Structure formats: structure tokens, C-alpha cells
Amino acid sequence: MFVKNAMPIPNSDIADMLNQTADLLEIQDENPFRVRAYRNASRTVRNLSGNAAEMIAEGTDLTEYQGIGKDLAGKIGQIVETGAFDVLTSLRQQIPGELDKLMHISGLGAKRVARLYKELDITNLEQLKQAVDSGRIRDVEGFGKKTEDNIREEIGRLMGADQKRLKIAVVEDLAAPLVAYLKKGEGVKQVTVAGSFRRRKDTVGDLDILVTCKKHSNIMDHFTRYEDVQKIVSKGATRSTVLLRSNFQVDVRVMQDANYGAALMYFTGSKEHNIAVRKIGLQKKLKLNEYGLFRGEKRVAGRTESEVYARIGLPYIEPELRENRGEVEAAQANRLPKLVKLTDIKGDLHVHTNYTDGHNSIREMAEAAKALGYSYVAITDHSQHLTIAGGLQPDALRKQMEEIEAIDQSLRGITLLKGTEVDILENGTLDWPSDLLADLDVRVCSIHHQFTLSKEQQTTRILKAMDNPYFNILGHPTGRLIQDRQAYAVDMERIMKAAAERGCLLEVNAHSDRLDLNDIHCKMAAELGVTVVISTDSHRTSHLENMRLGVGQARRGWLEAGNVANTRTLGELRKLLKPR
């Protein structure tokens, strides 16, 4: 049985085990639909808003979820109870080494990995490298010189430093000049970045770019001549793939304007969303592909995405929702959220200045916020405990508050709020005395040390801090740094329930390294009735524009303007920030 005090197994671990099972079954040439069933269940578990182990303990029947039937629900139960999965264990005994890892080499799938094992006894990357170097690979049926070269290159890439997915802000910087370049191609009409970039995922694995242009364009030649191209992986009339010098992959697909909507849907994905939508189409005898929506041979839609969705009988689904996390069902029931937009945001509530570790002055940050059209901005520098970031002493904070008031008097069209980013100390107290907290307008409360406390201790620490009547906003609630630092262990559901009860707000930190809360947590917040604040944690004026990244995550988490405190007018906002 699930022991209450033991750390429950995270959803990601369960999902990984199911996915590894799928890989190994595929290597065994199992029924491909059984393989797919494991992959689907893996994805469903990964996307659950609650912890599967806790849900099971509370009596939730996992078969309610898409892709989990009686059998897999039982198997997930076993994983949760024992921490192990006998199907996977037995497969690992039958299949030696790291064959499933070899599958993740681009160009090698289950079939070829199995063949390499059967014929050359290759079970790991090192053996594969030796087989390539000695030329034995070429003797295997279906493997030729080109394949050998490809594998050699891929191994080199894998053994070198590679982090394939990049943070979305980094990808924005790669995409902008490439899009500008493509637009200069002969006969080019539209250039749109699709894929996970358009869905605003926090990291992006490759760029999918859709180009529409006149017939007989030489756009693919133009594309592959782009100066940052390191290698042309494939090049065809309608689709080409290259690697940039940074090893980042870019796919370009060429379409005619009449197909634009269908193609954009197709290339935006997610794959799982597209499959779900196509299934609904099939029920109505409609076939959907990147060239349009067809009834038999007849094309019935395709020019715009809205047209395609409408013809299938669905309202338009925003790209950020297209993860098959319930949006298709919500669309069928006409219960899609009306997502928050960047233009709904009326102010930024987490901004640093050169009083602590920011680069710009109070006035410069305020002017920059005003230029974005905001009606308020809060200055929230660090508290005394955070010496490494030049945390303020109480008298320095008093002096800053006076300066904020003075500058506020001199500004028109924007209100400057006196704020703080106050440390939550290890015992759950805040790093300022109550009399100081009382004189501030906004208190962002954050954890900046002792990341390694147990889940129970960390959760208790935060809950205790929330007992403070001046606690407004939990800053970067999990402390994760994308691809750099794991989230610290917290019971997010308990924290959110407590926040909802007490009127505390949770931050969606829009800094490109954080995006914390993440998308799944945002959705959980909406479900639990927690109001969030989307803030940039700016340390220089240019960071204020990161708001778009935070809004992207909020949209991926199904948040509406009503779920977001800083879409409200200053008067309404102040009510939420009053001490309790």
C-alpha cells in the first residue's frame, strides 16, 4: 500500500518506465498498437495535474483518463506500490544493454537496432562506434555507406556536449533572423514558425517553419544556402531539414496558400492533438492531412485553421492548448477557456533595480514599464538575508520607499508601487519585520536558499510563511531553472489549496530561465481556484519584455484573464494585496 509519509513516486518516473517499456516492446517487434498504448499512457501520466500515486491513494480511478484502460491502470498501480514494474524488469532481462538508448540516435529505430543486435551483437553506444569504425556496419542488410556515415556523425554529436532542446527565448533569437532571411526568398508570401515554438513550450527541440510561396520557387535552395547552416540533413521539393552551426535543427515545409490553414495545423502539432482531431474527423468521414480536409476526393477546407476546425465541428483551438490535455474534449463541449492575452496585462509586480542586483535605476525601470503601456509597476528589490544579491538593510529599504514615492509623484500615466522580494527564511518567517511589511504595497515572498529540504519541510516552510498576514505573492514557486536546476521538493497541491483559502497569489515568473509556475502547475492553479500573477523578475529594462514568455506559459496552462491578478485595474489589484 501507498505509505503516506514516504515520498510518492513522481509522475515523470512512472511515465519514463512506461515509455521504456514501449521502446523495448518495439525492439521485440511487438504489436505496434500495443506499443502505442504504452506511449499514450506514458504521456497521459506525465500530463496529469495531480500526483498519480496520491490520486490512486485517494481512490481515483485512472481508467477515467484517456489512454489508460483496466490493464494499464493495474500496472501503474503496481509501479506506485512497489516502485518497480515487472513487465519492464522482464523485458530488461530479455534485451541486453542499452538497445533502447540506441533507438534515440537519429536514423536508428527499433527495427534497425534489433537487427544490429541480432547480426553484430551490438548492445551499446561504444560497440556501435566500434562497428562503424571497423566498417562492419556496412555488411548488415539495409545498411550502406550513407547510413554508416550518418551514424558516425550522430555518435560524435551524442558524445560531444549536446543539449538538444533550447530555451524558448534562445530559439526566438535564432528564429528571427532566419525568418527575415526566408522572407527575402523569391516568390515567398508567408513565413510562419509553427511547432512547439508556436505552442510556446518552455523549451523547443527544433524549428518548424512553414513557407507559402508561388509555384516554381527556388525557396529550398535559398533556405539551404542560409549562412548559419552547418549541414543539410535532407532536401526535397516540399520539405527540407538542416542543422544550424549550433546543432539546432530547422525544418522548412513549403505549401501553397490554399493549404495554409491545414498545413499550419499539421506543423503546429502537437502530434497527439492532431491525432485526436483527425479521429473526430474520421467519425464524420473527413480525412485531415497537411493539404486540407477531405471528404473522399473532395477538399472541403484548408485555407485557414479556423475553417478546418469549424468543418470538423470544433471551435478554434489556440496553439498553446494543443497538447491533447483535454482541449479537444473541452472544444467539443464548447468549454474552451478564453485565454489571457499579453494585451490584458496592466502591470508588472516583480522588478529589481540597482538598489540591489538590478542594472537600471528606479526611474529607468518605471519609464520602461510606462513605455509598455502599463498602468502600474512594483519595485521589488531583495531583502537583507540575500547578501549575495546585495539585499537591502531596513534603512536602505526605507530610503528606497521615499525615492519611489518621489518618483511616483513625478510620473504621469503609471503608478509606482513600493514592493519587496522578501526571503522566506528556513523556519518559514519572512525576512522583514511586520512594521516594514506594513508600509509596502506589494510583497513578493521567495525562497532563495535551503533548496534541499525534504518535501514535507519545504512545504511546511512555505505554508508557515503564508500564515503571515502580509504574504501576497509566492515568487518563482518551485525555484526551478530550466535545464539547470531541478524544482525543489514541494507539495504544490497543498500549497495551492492553502493559497486559495488565504487569498495568497502564486507567481508565474516570466524570466526565460525560470517560467515557474510551469504550464501544468498553471492548469492546476486554475482548477484549484488560485489566482496567479505573471511577473518578469526584471533585472534590467529589456527584461520587462519577457512578459510574453510568462503569458505563453499561462496560456499553456489554460489561464484566463480572470485567473491573473495583474490584468486588473490598480484599484482591484490593491484589494488583493491588502494584509489579511
Next chain:
DNA sequence: GCCGTTTTCGGCCCGACTGTTTTCAGTCG
């Protein structure tokens, strides 16, 4: 292994590109 306005069996999204092939399997998205 899942699922059901095609409903408890018999389906399961669909097409492009490559490489190794002489007509297509494997891989990818």
C-alpha cells in the same frame, strides 16, 4: 493495450524523405 453514434471485435493518423533498393522498408515529425 485501448476503445466504442463503425460499439465487445477489429480497427488503431498520415505523408515525406532517405537509402538501399529495383518496388519499398524504416524513420521521422
